[in-house]
Amino acid sequence: MNANDRTPADLLRSALASDPGRPLVTFYDDATGERVELSVATFANWVAKTANLLQGDLSAEPGDRAVLLLPAHWQTAVWLLACSSVGVVADVGGDPASADLVVSGPDTLDAARACSGERVALALRPLGGRFPQTPDGFADYAVEVPGQGDQFAPYAPVDPDEPALVVGGEELTGSEVVERARADAARLGVEAGSRVLSGQSYEAWEGLSHGLYGALAVGGSVVLCRHLERLGEEGLEKRVVEERVSVTVR
Template sequence: MTTPADLLGRALRRDAAAPLVTQYDDATGERVELSGTTLANWVAKTANLLQDEFDVGPGSRVAVALPVHWQTAAVLLAVWSCGATVVDTAAEDDGGLDDVDVVLAAQDRVPAIEEQGVDDLLGLSLHPLGLGMTGYAGSARDFALEVRVHGDHFAPYAPVEPDALGLRVAGLELTLTGLVAAAEQLADRLGVRDGDRVLITEDSAAEAGPVVWLLAPLAVGASLVVCRHPASDQLKRRADAEGVTATLGVGLDGIRELGRPATS
């Protein structure tokens, strides 16, 4: 039975050197591009960090309080590689963290989470070069500093159970294999195709959720162009430069919009 970690493995076997996730941020001017190999390296390091430092494995619950971001993609795939459950708090709701084992949060959300008395907390600066948090003096551990010392290859200590819970968000629960099945169904429904280069904006991806913005493209062999804080006048130029073949949640002239019927 296929799990989310297997989807990344498929991408590596297909073309490990090809761009898999490319991210723009118009608020900072950054552009970050990750091949399948580079993303897999981040996933392995993150999974090793979670397993070795926080005992994350099957049955563990990991809260993810992160925006749509390439580092979020690595974190999600790492949690699933450990066979653990992602508790998605991306909707800016930091309540209900009493029953989780570890929290990974964007730096701007760390103080509010610390007030809940969370013991195992990793803060992410989300810096484009992978640098650590600045101007922070709390007790949270710094993801960027911690992750770099961990291994480039990951093997779970305990076998991953495909039928174990993989995602809990807004009352919805999906197993690890259920995540893949849902991703494949959504890819088919939206019209994502093998080889597509899919442009998504931060807002549309956050609304759709990680099964749509991350797993559905992976499930069918597509790659991603993520636009954070997008300047509307830049999107078409970005799409042309990146060879975008489809968009999600944004209409651009001459490019197929996923989930919308074709027009003649």
């Protein structure tokens, strides 16, 4: 990866330039049997479309705060990188009442209604499916994002020294996210080509680092597992082999 990368969005751009076809995020939901694999190029396309939705339709600006009421999921990873692309602060599990906009999964819609700004709902259904009926007061992400542009350019440059992420009550700048992610990857022995399997929640920094940022920072990839506890030890061992996992965290 480029040593000059200073935001998560920079890391994604470097990954796209170096090897767009390699896997970046492989997602499992062990409650439903869902498996989704996204290459760097496919993931970056989702990020570009989501960033265009943020900046265009939702009128988000650098410094705005987006509360993400979402589990560890491939679409959550997309939103984290889209926020970084625009310069919006991604507040994971924060208070919607004080946010500029909120992005909610299907289980947190009531809490998300406390936000007086824009509200986006994710059904989190297989293949990025939409809600059977759009929740009242929300835009359905699966309806709004497909028509967005495949390329993204921010209206203003993103400052790596401005706040970019809030998780567990701690605020980090874009450059701090990158520095911590690189340090975590080195500590775990994650390097270019490594595959990191994570069953951790995105509610704490460790889950975000192990399940996204660390691998992205060094040219690795993640196998992100939701409801991993349902798989059992034998199933986990089989997945580690099948997915060529280098490091497992749970």
